[in-house]
Amino acid sequence: MxxxxxxxxxxxxxxxxxxxxxxxxxxxxxxxxxxxxxxxxPYDRPPLSKQVLAGTWEAERAQLRTRDVLDALDAELVLxxxxxxxxxxxxxxxxxxxxxLRAEAVVLATGLHAxxxxxxxxxxxxxxxxxLDDAGRLREExxxxxxxxxxxxxxxxxxxxxTARLMGVDVTLAGPQKAPMQAQLGDDIAQLLAGLHGEHxxxxxxxxxxxxxxxxxxxxxxxxxxxxxxxxxxxVVAAVGGVPxxxxxxxxxxxxxxxxxxxxxxxxxxxxxxxxxxxxxHHEGLGRSLRLENRTNATxxxxxxxxxxxxxxxxxxxxxxxxxxxxxxxxQVYGLPAPGATVHIAEGAVGQGRFVARYLDGEGRPVAVxxxxxxxxxxxxxxxxxxxxxxxSRSAPAAAPR
Amino acid sequence: MRITVDEEKCCGAGQCVVIxxxxxxxxxxxxxxxxxxxxxxxxxYEGARESAGVCPAAAIHLHEDA
Numbered sequence: 001m002x003x004x005x006x007x008x009x010x011x012x013x014x015x016x017x018x019x020x021x022x023x024x025x026x027x028x029x030x031x032x033x034x035x036x037x038x039x040x041x042p043y044d045r046p047p048l049s050k051q052v053l054a055g056t057w058e059a060e061r062a063q064l065r066t067r068d069v070l071d072a073l074d075a076e077l078v079l080x081x082x083x084x085x086x087x088x089x090x091x092x093x094x095x096x097x098x099x100x101l102r103a104e105a106v107v108l109a110t111g112l113h114a115x116x117x118x119x120x121x122x123x124x125x126x127x128x129x130x131x132l133d134d135a136g137r138l139r140e141e142x143x144x145x146x147x148x149x150x151x152x153x154x155x156x157x158x159x160x161x162x163t164a165r166l167m168g169v170d171v172t173l174a175g176p177q178k179a180p181m182q183a184q185l186g187d188d189i190a191q192l193l194a195g196l197h198g199e200h201x202x203x204x205x206x207x208x209x210x211x212x213x214x215x216x217x218x219x220x221x222x223x224x225x226x227x228x229x230x231x232x233x234x235x236v237v238a239a240v241g242g243v244p245x246x247x248x249x250x251x252x253x254x255x256x257x258x259x260x261x262x263x264x265x266x267x268x269x270x271x272x273x274x275x276x277x278x279x280x281x282h283h284e285g286l287g288r289s290l291r292l293e294n295r296t297n298a299t300x301x302x303x304x305x306x307x308x309x310x311x312x313x314x315x316x317x318x319x320x321x322x323x324x325x326x327x328x329x330x331x332q333v334y335g336l337p338a339p340g341a342t343v344h345i346a347e348g349a350v351g352q353g354r355f356v357a358r359y360l361d362g363e364g365r366p367v368a369v370x371x372x373x374x375x376x377x378x379x380x381x382x383x384x385x386x387x388x389x390x391x392x393s394r395s396a397p398a399a400a401p402r
Numbered sequence: 403m404r405i406t407v408d409e410e411k412c413c414g415a416g417q418c419v420v421i422x423x424x425x426x427x428x429x430x431x432x433x434x435x436x437x438x439x440x441x442x443x444x445x446x447y448e449g450a451r452e453s454a455g456v457c458p459a460a461a462i463h464l465h466e467d468a
């Protein structure tokens with residue numbers, strides 16, 4: 001097939017920008033439009049819960065590219081314009097101002113919205129963290145706060161708790177799991193992380209379902225757990241997950257199921273692709289659909305989508321990867337630690353505060369690798385996972401012909 | 403081409419090392435990027451460009467005209 005004459009990328013964060021850059025790197029000379037909801041230049045999200053929240057970086061430092069680099073892309077940036085509808089057959093996107101943008105190929109990279117629970121809203125002093133503006137508002141209040149409760153014990157909640165603690169705030173981390181990031185790390189390593197948070201004075205409330213807020217004069221004063229305990233707080237952060245930003249695609253004809261459903265080529269429909277947090281794709285190596293909310297997925301998937309737009313027809317079957325930095329510890333996780341996987345220390349030692357762990361499934365096959373303050377060594381162990389995730393390991397059917 | 407890296411931004415993912423091992427490495431102790439060749443030969447340009455593009459911390463800067 002020939003390359004499309006123009007490409008419209010909806011979403012101007014890491015994935016959308018990477019599609020644009022990758023198309024240009026491959027020599028694509030057609031017109032590219034990059035449409036973004038936020039008014040500012042594209043920025044990176046991992047620093048929001050760390051350096052930006054802590055104030056060690058100015059907001060500008062989180063920008064993904066300098067103005068010069070963006071200009072050199074020769075793409076039309078349409079920023080501060082939210083997409084509100086897609087006509088998939090006509091590949092036309094309408095924005096909130098009524099503008100219609102049309103292209104021969106469309107990429108959906110609208111990411112996530114922070115999940116807001118009805119029981120956790122409606123009072124002053126309650127925050128979510130997804131955007132740069134969110135981070136600025138949260139930082140301002142953290143500087144004045146005495147007691148913060150972070151609701152949500154996933155990656156983001158654990159990072160916010162860690163950052164707030166290093167800022168000297170009294171922090172309670174409450175969530176339903178036995179230990180923070182249990183879903184991402186498995187039981188054993190999550191307990192180590194709980195220990196790290198405890199050593200730094202983070203109060204942990206594992207196994208806590210949050211029932212609602214206590215308020216006075218419209219401002220939060222505490223978080224009420226299902227067990228009847230009240231955790232006092234003058235600031236609450238709800239880090240209870242993200243929701244794929246697909247509301248605007250309702251009625252578009254695309255299949256939406258916890259994300260934009262795509263084939264193994266990350267194609268949602270003829271000449272329509274999805275990349276990043278919003279994309280649910282068929283992973284041929286695992287033989288199932290998967291949606292990944294991590295930073296490297298945004299760019300890796302974007303690079304693949306750019307290749308497929310230009311006719312390469314490659315499946316996307318990554319070894320999932322994420323990192324997190326908390327309380328002086330760098331964690332790198334490759335693969336998906338399955339519940340019940342057994343953990344073996346492959347290098348270093350837990351007692352030394354540096355190790356690489358391998359997760360084995362019931363048949364002794366490696367399913368994941370974790371580095372605890374050993375980023376390089378963890379990456380070198382990643383090769384043991386390639387068989388598990390490579391498409392050749394299963395005879396999955398190819399994507400639908402086009 | 404001239405390459406600079408921002409060690410403070412680097413998150414230690416090591417994707418650059420996988421893509422362009424003649425240009426980038428990682429420190430053993432903390433995984434931070436080590437720039438092996440700040441002015442690589444032309445046959446390394448593609449790898450350097452891809453590394454800068456996919457770096458999940460936006461820590462690699464290329465100066466194409468330098």
